[in-house]
Amino acid sequence: MTMTTEPSLSPQQEAIVPMAAYAATGDLSRLNVALGQALDAGLSISDCKEILTQLYAYAGFPRSLNALTALMKLLQTRKEQGTADVQGREPGPVPVGEALLEAGTENQTKLAGAPVTGPLFEFAPAISLYLKTHLFGDIFCRDNLDWQSRELATVAALAVMSGTEPQLQAHMRISMNVGVSAGQLRHLVQVLAERVSLDASERAQSALRGQH
Template identity: 45%
Template sequence: MAGKSFSKLAAVMFALLCLGNLARADDMEKLKTALDARQEKIVTIAAFTANGNLPELKTALNGGLDAGLTVNEIKEVLIQLYAYAGFPRSLNGIQTFMTVMDEREKAGIADPAGAQGTALPAGTNRDAYGEAVRMRLSGVTEVPAKSGYQLFAPGIDVFLKEHLFADIFGRGVLEFSDREIATVAALAALGGTDAQLQYHLNAAMNVGLSQQQLAGIISVLEKDVGKNESAFAGKVFGEVLKKRSNINP
C-alpha cells in the first residue's frame, strides 16, 4: 500500500512539473489589474450559455469575436461549460455559435480560427494529471486526504480528476485563468452554487487573477447579465475575501 501511495504521489508531482509552462503563463496575469475586452466577453458568453439566454448569447458571441477571441477559444469556453451547466446548455451554445459563424461568413467577415484544442498525449496518467491541476487550482502542494463527497461517491471524484481537470483543462487553447473566468461567470449565472462559486473564486486567484479582475467579472455581470447574478457573485466573493484575510492576515 505504501508503495502504491508513493507511486501515485510521484506521478502527481511529475504532472505538476509538466504544468510549469501553464503556471508561468498564468503568473503574467498578476501584472494586470482589470479585465481586458477579451476577458469581459468570456464572462458574458459563459453567463448566457449557462442561463440559456440564447438571444443575448448570440450578441455576446459576436462581441467576443470582435474583441479578439478566436473561434477555437470560444469553442473551448462552450465545451468546458457542459461540465458546469450540462450538455443541453453547452450544445445550445454551440448551435448558436454555428449560426453566428454562418452569418459572419455570409457577411464576408473572416474570423481567425486560432489554435485547436488537443487531447492529452497517449499514455498520460489522467488521474495524476487531473490531481495536479486540482491542486494548482486549490492552491495546495500536497495531495489532501479524501473527505466528503470523495468518500461518499468516489466515482464523481474520478470523473472530476480524469475528465474535467485532465481531459478538459488539458486541452490547451485557453489559459487556466480564462477557464476560471468562464467558470465563475457560469456559476454566478446558474445560482444556487455557493460552494462551487467559492471554490472557483479562490481557484481564479490561485492561478493569477487579481481581486480587481474578479471584481471586474462581477461588474460585467451587473452591467450586461443581471443584478441578481452580480449580487450573488458579490456576496460569495465577499465571503471568500474574508476567509482569505483570516488565513493570511
C-alpha cells in the same frame, strides 16, 4: 500623490463573462449578441468553442450543445457577411489512461492550491475519479485556452445559476490561485451587473467577499 489603477479584465476577458453566463442560462438571443461581441473583441473561434464546450461540466450538455449550435450558425452568418474571424489554434494531445489520472490529479491540486479530499469524495469516490480524469484531466489538459479564461467562464456561469454558491466560492478561490486578481474579479462583478443581471452580480460579489 500617485493614483494607482486597479487591475481590470482585458477586453477579451471581459467578453467571456456575458458569453458564459448566457450559455449557462440558455438565453440564446442574448448569447448570440455576446458571441458577436466576443469575436469582435478578439477571441478566436477556438477560444469560443473551448469555453462553450467546457461549460457542459457546469451547466450540462443541453446548454453547451445549444450554445455551440448558436456559435456555429453565427459564424456562418458572419462569414456570409464578409467577416473573417480568426480560427485560433487547436489543443495539443491529452494524456490517456493512468497518465490522464495523474495529470488531472496534478491539475486539480494546482487549481485548488492543495490536494482535494473530504467526506464527500469518500462517500462517492466515483465523482472524485470523474473530476480528476475528465474535468481536470481531459478538459484542463487542453492547452488552447489558458486557465484564467477557463475560470472566468466558470465563475460567470456559476454566478448566473442559483443554488451553486459553494462551487462559486470555490472557483473564486481557484481564479485567484491561477492569477486572476481581486481587482479583476471585482471587474467581473461589475460586468455581470451591467451586461447580465443584478442577481448574478450579487451572487458573485458575495462569493468574492467570502474570500477575505
